[in-house]
Every structure is written in C-alpha cells, then in structure tokens.
Amino acid sequence: MKSLVKRENLSEKKGSNKSGVTGSLYVTAGEKCKAIGWQDGLFRDFGHHLEDEMGGIWVHPIKIADAFWLSIDGQFYKADEYETLPYGNIFRYNLPCGVNIKRFQFSPDEVKGLAIKYIFENATKEKKRLELKFITRFDLLPVWFSKENGILDFEDSACFDEANQVIVAKDQGHDWYGLMGCNFNIDAGCVTITKEHIGHCETVGKGVCASITKTIELAPHGEQTITFYLVGSYIDKNDALEDFHRLKKDEKALLENKIRRYQAIKSRTDLKTDEEDFDQVFEWIKYNTDWLVADCGKYGRGLTAGIPEYPWWFGCDNSYSIQGLLALGEFELAKQTIMLLKNYSEKINGNGRIVHEITTNGMIPNPGNSQETGHFITAVYNYWRWTGDVDLVKDVYDYCVKGIDWLLNEMDEDRDLLPSGYGIIEIEGMNVELIDTAVYTCQALFCIYEMSKALGKENKYYLETAHKLKKIINTRLWDEKEGLFVDAVGTPRQIIERIDILLKRSKESHNITITEEYKAYLDNLKEQLSTLPADEELPFIINKNWVINIPMETRIADTDKALIALKTMRSEDFVGKYGVYLSGFMHKHIMTISTGVQAVAEGRYKCVNHSLELLKRMCSTFSMVLPGSISEMSPDYGCFTQAWTVYAMMVPVVECFAGICPAAHNNKLTIEPCVPDAWSKMSLTNIRVGSARIDFTFSRQKDREIYSVTSTGTLDIDFIPAGSYREIKVNGLAHEGHIRFGAGTTVIELVK
Template identity: 35%
Template structure:
C-alpha cells in the first residue's frame, strides 16, 4: 500500500497545477525554522540552480566574504554578479523606515523570510526571497499589512544596488569589469542595467513601479563600478488590509533580450513557479525519509538534504554540479565532492550526484588531460585553480564506485578507463618507491613534503573500488591485482603508520630532522594562541623525537590531526588498533565535535578572528566529526557514532536556521556540502547497513542501530529504480524488522551477533538470511 501514496501525490499535484494557490497561502503551509535574535547580523542563503541571493538575516546587504573580498554577498547568476543587494524604504509624510532591521527571520526549504514590525508606520511587512529552480531570476514577495484602525497611504521604494561584475579568476580569461549603466524600459515596466564592456545585463521591477529620483535614506557605501537605482509607487491600504507586491530581478551574461524574456516570464508565473519548487522539495523530503523518536535529529537529516539542493548550480556552457559552500565557495571541488556526493547517494539524490560527477570529470580532463588526476578546485567560469591534491583522486574514485553501486547507471562504467588511469597517476606520485605517494593531502602541514595518512587510507579505499570496477568489467586478473595491492597496503598501514606510544596512527611519515622542524613550528603556533597545555604536550613530543634512534622515514604523531582517523573511516585498521585509536581521538574534541588539529581542547571555541589568523587551528569542523562517526560505526560502535552525530546536531540551526556551518558552530561557510557525508552516510550505510549492489539487483543489509533507536524507520530508499522501506523496533534482546521493496530483488540480511532469525514464520539458527519477495517481517534474537 505504501507505493500508492506517491501516485496519489502526483495526481494531486497535477490537479493543483491548473489552479495555483496564492503565494503566501502556499508559503504559510510550509515547514520553517525561526532564526535567533543574536544572529540577525549573520548571513542567509536563498538559492535555485541558476541564481542565488546572500544577505544578512536582518535584511541588510553588507560587504561580506573574502574570496572576492567583500563581494561574495548579493545576487549572483554565475559566472556574473547582478546586484550587491536591495533594500526597501517605506515613508509617509511623517516618518520613514528602511527594511534593514528585521524583527524575525524564518528559513524555509524553498526560500527565506524577514518580518518587519514598523510601528511608526502602522505596518507589518514580510519580505520573502524565492529563487525559481531553473530560471535566471529572483522573486521577492512583499506582504504588507495595515495594523492601524484607519486607512493609510505611503510611498514604497525598492532600491537596487547594481553591480554587474565577473566571478573569481575572470582576469585569467582577460575579462575586465566595466562601468555599469542603465535605462528605464517603459514597455516592460522594468529597469535594465548593462556593463559597458561586457554583455552582462540585469532587469528588475514591480507592477506599477517607476523610477524615482528621491534621495535614498537607506543608502549604503560600497565598492565597485555599479550604481543605485530606485523604483517607487504610492500605496493605499484600508484598516486591516493586506497587499502582496512582487519584485522581479533577472539577468543574463549573453543578451538584453534574454534578461527581459526571463523578467517577463517570472512576472507572469510567480505562483506557479513557487508551486513547482515546492513539489521538487517535497520529492527530496520523501526520498530516504528518516523517522526516529528524536524529531530534532530527523529535522537535521531532512534539512541537510535541502542544504545540498541549495548548493546545486547550473552554469550554461560549463555544467551542473554540487558546489562546496556558501558564501565563499560557490564553485566546484573534486575533493569536497569525493565526500559530499556519497551523502547525496545515501540520501536518494542520485540525479544531482550523477550530474556533478560528469562535471568534475570534464573539468579534470580540462585541467589534466587523460592522466587520471582529479582536479581540486574550479571557478564557475571554468578556470581551474588547483589541478588536484593527492587525496582528491583516490577519494573521488571510491565515490565513483559507490555511485555505480547505488544507481546501477551503466554510463558510469564509461569511467573505468579513468579509474585505471587514476590508480596509475597516484602510484606515480611515490617518489621513493615505498608505495606511499609523497605530498599534501586533505590537511596541508606547513613545511611537510612527505607522506600523509589520509592519502594512504584513501589509496587503500581506491584499490578496493578499482577492483570492483575491474570485476564488473570481467577483467578478473586486474581485479585480483588491485585486491592484493589493497591487502598489502592495509598491512603496511597497520605496521608502518602505527605509533604505539600514542595509541594512534601517524599524521605523517618523514625523516627525523623534518619531524623536529614541524614539531618546533607547532610549538610556536600553540604558544601564539596561548595554549600552554598544548605547548607542554608538544615539547614532550619534541623531546621524545630528539631522543629516539631514527633512521630514514618514520611515522610521527605531532598535530593529532583528524586525518589520523581515516584508517578507521575506510575500514583499514585492525580491530585492536582501531579501538585504541578511536579512544585516543576522544581527547581531541569538544561538545561540537572533532578538532581539525589537537591544538585546542577548550570547551569553548576560539573566536573567528583567531581562526582566520591561524588557518583553522583548533577549529571544530563538521567533516572530521562525520569521519569519526563513520569510523566508530564501522567498528561496531553505533552508540558512540550517534554521540558524534549529536554533536553535529548542536551546530544545526545554530546561526542560520535549517543549515549547518562548515566550522562548528558558526564559522566558515554557512552552508557546506560535505555535511551530507557527515550525517547521511553513517545513518544510511552504517546504522541501517544499506550496502546496495544495484548493477546485479541485489541489496545487502547489515543493521547496526544505536541502542536508543528503539522505534525507527527509513522509507523510500532509492536504489536504481527500486524503492526500499525498513522499519525496526527493539524490545529487550529482540529486534523486529519490516522490510518492503518495489521489485523482487535479492536481499541479503546479516545481523551481527544474532542467535536466531524468524522470518515469514520460519525460525533459523544464525545471523544471515537471503530473501527475494517484496515484503518481509523478521524477528532477530540476540
């Protein structure tokens, strides 16, 4: 019966399309999360796949961001910017108000809202930002309510801060920003602005609004070659009356005609476009839907899917893919997507993952030819900034295999040649013949040019993925070669990289002199941020290194960097070593999660200014915390893994409601793509134990649920064209499972530690059973 619901939903949606609901009627029926008063002067994001807007939650648009200094806010239609922002001024013959000090901020999956209580004018105003999914434009809806007992009249002025300018790295394409100019287009009731040196255009306006020459009381000082333009209209409202006004902003990096065409289309289809976007987000909500007894956790899991959709960006002529984060990383990363796309796959967002894979591969080939190296970072104008770090390529290859396992998309097999080249390229970076690539991985340690543990861990993971690809392609000899390499590397990780006196895997391997130099540098950094306990610890480490008899390259634990946990993340660590290393890692966390390095164990975090100065030293980033959760779960510690996910939950909605920052709780990118990896992968692949084999119509399920999850479900789990529902109830030492699927695929259930399994009336001894039908009820006795 569960699969009747999607069909009914589609029928209801198709009926609604003929009669769209009023804009604010639709909005008021949506889930929303209210912001905190203390964070009203921090950023928000409202996005579609073509355009997004970044401003402050209070309604202002200050200069923000550092990547293009002060320019990362405003309205962006990559690869160009349209506006630095916009602000409304409302005045009558006695007073005036600027909509820059909102009383409330609400975030929705499909947009964001600021509420202004203008007591001096007797008005309540809602400003709702809404970006249609696939359009080069923005709709700003204003609902104005007269709270007076009499009719009121006022002037409503929309101030647009025009700044048509190019994206980061445009200078490498010899693109030069020009002075902006504009004119009123009476025929369209729109103001059109153009960059003098480029075919960049933006059009904006509202019904019955015309250019105003009145002085802008809300004017802000800003840089750039743009200008301000005001549009005004006089409005009358009866007592208690509400009125909705729409302002449209459109743009084009090609022609005036295109900008005007979009402007007119959006003007005529506001309600329908809103409804279309709501339908899209409802699909995301229903896919891989998690229900636990902790609604806060459910909400975090659900909204991180929305966060991922916010970061999808389509740039014509370049491609469509998941960007890294907002506001400073609205471009594409091979490294970040090696993680983030695994989260999308586990969340059921397969289309988005496949689009991003195609884009990253295209950009990598542009940067590196056919040598198999995966690029690290590219701007939305197609310029490659970094052709690839050492960890980027192996992590991306392992993600490619997961994409094939989840989607069964045979086009992914077309990347098999790339996979083989990627293996060869990474192996070619071993400069001293010890099988370990030489150079920086995820964390770049100043002065280190030797070997990093995350690169080696991900190399192990890459060999397993390559072996799987080779087997599917019937290249069994090569598949065996890759597996042997993986096993040999696993053995070496547990010998060459283990440091028993620290109960930890090493950050890096180097000679003694380099290790001494790096430790001395770490002492200086720790002392500069006034961490005496860290200075003492590092001095003890330095003394130990100096007193050791060391010849050649050896493993060292200096920074206690989160990457020391990657052997557990990928399952390469021996059980005994994993248990010790995971216990050691508990010393390098606070209530928000795992530190980037071990230099800061304080209960409270360093201020953002210090983080900026010291390159995230001591920062608590979401990715390391997610890696630790995956590592704990992979070694059977579901309760400990959930503990780390609960730490991430402390950061969710902390500063931007409905979002999770890059650095917990409120620093870095306000929305970060890899958070989906940090949460969805441990929940779906580890707790529920979903291990798809879509290419052979098979699903392996190895549940390892936290003990507090006594009544949980995960519905509409998307695996190729199949859909799977799992629910579980725990009563003492018995777990009851109900599993249904759309197709009759083979399902292999494994319950570690189970004594008996009762399924469909049959009681068998053991912990494993194979089933093929669409619906099963199981009892597992432990």
C-alpha cells in the same frame, strides 16, 4: 512543510569572515540564482575570497547586485522576525504606523532570478498612504579567481527599457546583465538611476543604483501585494529578458514547482526515530544540500561546497558529499558532480589527477591535492554500487586508471606505495607521505579492481597492491604506544623543516595559536629527530589531526587496531562539546567533517552508540547561525551551510545504523542493521537502490527486535542480524540459516 523562525537579535553577530564569523546571514537558493543577505532583511558588505563582495545576488558565474532595499516614507526598517523555509525566506516587519509587512522571496530553479513579494497589511482602522522606493545596487562582477585569469570587472551602467518594463544594468566590458522589474506598470518618471549610493548603506565596487517609486493606499484593515523581480545573465541581454518575462508571467507556477520538488526531497530517505529533534535535523540537511546545487549553464551543474565563502565545486568536499547524496537517492546530482570533476580534471591535468577546486566559470585555482584522486575513485565506485550505472564507470574508468598511475608513480618516487603531496589538511609544508592519501589510495585500489573486473579488464595488480598497502598502513603507520595511526611518513630533515614552518606561521599569524603544551611536544620531537639519520623515512605523529580516523572510516584498519584507536579518539583530547577537534593537540576548532568521519568510523565497527553521540553533538549546533542549518565550523562560524555535512549525517544513519549496503551493480542489497540503544524505533522509507525502492522499519521490545523491509524491483536481499539470537522468525515462521528475500514485504523477528 516545516519552517524555522528567529525573532530576536537578528543580526547580533556583526563580524565577517575576516574575524572567522559570518554573522546572522541567510540564503535564498535556486540552482541558477542565490541571494545572500542578513536576517534583519538588509544587506551589508562582507567576504574573504572576493573581499566585501561575497553577499548580494549571484547568478553564477557572476554577481549581479550587492543589495536591494525597500524604503517606506524615506525610512529603512529592519525585520522583526525572520523565517527559513526549505524553498524560500520570510521577513516580517511591524511598522510604527500600524502597518505590518510580510516579505517572501524565492528563487525558481528554472530561471536565473529572484522574486521578492511584499504583502502590506493595515492593522488600524485608518486609511494609510505609503511612499515606497525599491532600490537595487547593481554590481556586475565575475566570481573569485577571475582577475588572475584576465577576466576583469568594469564600471556598470543602467537604463530603463520602457518597452519591456524593466531596468537594465550592464557591465561595460562584458555581456553581463542585471534586470529589475515588478508586477505593476512602471512610469519612466518613477525610475531613478544613479552612480551614487541611495540605499541603506554604501557598498564597494563599480556598481550603479536604480530605484522604482510607487505610492500605495491601504484601506482600514486592508491588504495589498507588490512583487519585484531581479534577474541576471552572463550570456546576453535577450537571455536575461527571456528569464525576466518568464519569472514575471509564471511566478506562481514556478513556486508551485519548487514546493513540489522539496516535498519530493523530504519524502526520499525519510527518517523517523524516537527523537523528533534528530529527525528534524536529518530532514533539514537534505534541504541545506539542495541549496548548494549550482547550475551554471555551459560551465556545468553540480554540488558546491559551502555558502557564503565556497560557492563553487571541490574534489575533496564532493568525494565526501557524493556518499551522502547517494544515501539520499540523489543519483542524478551525484552523477553530474562526478562528471564535472572528471571533465575539468581531464581538461586541466589530463594525467588522472583530480582537481581540488573549480570556480563556477571553469577556473582551477588548485590542480589537486594527492588525497583527492584516490578519494574520487572511491566516489565513482560508491556511485556504481548504489545505482548500478555501468555506463558512467565506462566513461571515467580510463581516467581513474591514469589516477592510480599518477599516485603510484609520479607521486611515489621512492616506490614505497605511499604517495607524497598535500592531503586534506592544507598546512604549509605538509606535503610529505600522509595518512589520508595512503588510506584513500588503498581504498581506491580495491575499488578500481572491482571496476576492472566488471568491465572485462580484470587487473590483479590493483588487488595485490591494495593488500600490500593495507598491510603497510596497519604496520608501518600504526603507533602502538599512542594507540593511534600516525599523521605522516617523512625523513627527520623533512619533518624538522615542517615543524619550523608551523612554529613560524604561529608566531606571525594571530589566527594560528599553538598552545604551550603543543609547542613543547614539537620542540621535543625536533630534539629527538636531530639525533636520527636525516634522510631515513620514518612514521611520525605531528599534529594528531582528525584524518588519523580515516583508516577506520574506510575499514582499512585491522579490527583490533581500529577498536584501540577509536577508544583513544573518544577522549577529551579529541572530542569537545560540539564534536571532534581538528587537532588532538589544539582544542580549538571543530568541523562537521571531522565529527562526521569519526561518526562513520565508529559506525563501521558497530560502535553505533558512540556514533550517535557524536552526531548529537554536531546537531546541537543546528540553527545557531541560520535557522534550519548547521555551520561548517562548530558551533557557529565558517560557511553557514556546508555540503559535507550531508556525508556526516547520512552515511552513519543509512549505512551504519540501518545497515544499508547496496550492490546494485550486482542486483544485490545487504542489510546489516545496528540500531543505537537510544532508539526503540527507527524507520527509513523510500531509499533508492538501483531502480528499486526500499522501506526499512525497526522496533525494539524488551527481548526482541522486529524489522520490516519492503522492496520493489528485483534486488536479491541478504539480511544479516547483528549479534546472536535464540530465535529467528521470518514472516511469522521459525527460520535458520541465511535470511534472503526479494520484492515485497518481509518481517524479521529476532528474539534474544
């Protein structure tokens, strides 16, 4: 399998999230354990949510250690080379004494632990003797937002359990454990346990240090391998010991399992085009997404938002990410994530509202922004059309019904079909009637109508209301002069209050800098508003945030307006070197989601050349921080791996370029391809639709396009050519009318 290497300046970015930069970090990811450190092989404190505690070794919902280090003859060394593998990490050291070290580490998905293997190679003709000390700074503490809920961090202690050949650390207030052991026999005299810091650097917290010392001898050009194991448990000591002994005994088999699983990930929805670099990014985003899966036992399993600062579950992020998961055939993960969001939302809210975020111990810091409820309903519908799983629809339908009722009643006091409340952009005070909430509510109404029909509960109110809201969006929320959809609807009094909040926050915060041009716009808008009736609701453009693309992303926008808005948003006001700015007024921040939504929007209206161009801008940030990954904030800060990037890449490529439009719930598939002009060939193989597998290939030769579609299963497939052609052949024979076929291989030739 592919791997990506960084050889120089492994920790050149020494900032932290405090300054907006995560630095040259890496993750060793398993579903039950994640290690987050620096690419030079060392660990340092950093982090925002838990200040200085977001790195280290995590067995969510607890952290078990700040760091581990290996000293050699009393010295700590930085790696000369770092390499990302899909399933682990490699660090290489070239010691002055002529010994080379290869450190490989991985986290199996079956156990809550980490294996760290050191391979020592003597590159000289002389025998070498090395004194090794493997040190772990245990620091057992709970995930963010625990303190607010009475879950406190206590002092840690540790002891050597000689019978089990393991050092056991424990939080004194909880049954939380961290274990350290190795693949050789440990003599009690070689173990040190102390509250003092004996590692490479001091770390914050109430932890305890433990070390194992061993002397090794290397023959000339000889080699020796030593492996250490770190395991944790938030359940009890026996659970930790069980995982430790399994990891130690079955390490090789667990690694083989992991490699096989990643080979399967690679083979699903496998992309090949003219551009190998693009294909490589597509492939690695699949791996990145898998790194974000968290299995937290009784607290649930699902896709988390980002590493290192958002390693828990989100309603908004997953309503996007689930669409990418489905395009990749990750049906089981999509289902588990949907049910996790629904179950916690029902437990905490109960009224249909979808929670915004869930920590990995089940705490809810935010019960939900208005946009997330409609967005979630659409995610459920998308899951249904990709999988055909009507049982899940039955499980969540009643809660979705409550969600629509919550949006159109409690959150829509004036009954204008525009729910109020915060949306995706969590700017203080921006809790009026927002474009993203309006559009995702409209989309949800269309979706829930289809689900009501399938369950024999057809409710035409949903369809009628959806059409009414769609008309409102395309009239009241359309600004003809600007050629854009508006940000919000509110009264002049409300908007003036929010402008004042925005200006005040900019003045007080060094992280929010409003340009003079934007300030002049806001001042002028305030002056205009002061002449209008204070309590009459009107549409406004406040900050030209990227969410004004959502009417096009969802195809709620009328085609004529969509094409005008997309053209407007291709300008330098909205698009920078690495993608789409968060705000058309503020040319500072870019995220993969802002770029991705516009790429999808372009693709929905067959503007695929523009869509691909945006994706290439996003892809140009690949490996800037972590080899093999794209950062949340373009080009190189925020989370170094972010879940919604899977939406940004997969939905345009699979649904827009290849034109895969599943309706597995009706045993149908529509393929309406529109391959960008830059590609003379494209293949997507092993696409899951329901129980079927689809292979799609395309080639362009002068005046003709050739498509080959191979399908298993019983899907009825409609192929819709994009544009008009003077001649159509199906399996070598002239064809007129609809192109419809089923299982097997069908070749379609289109001649211009």
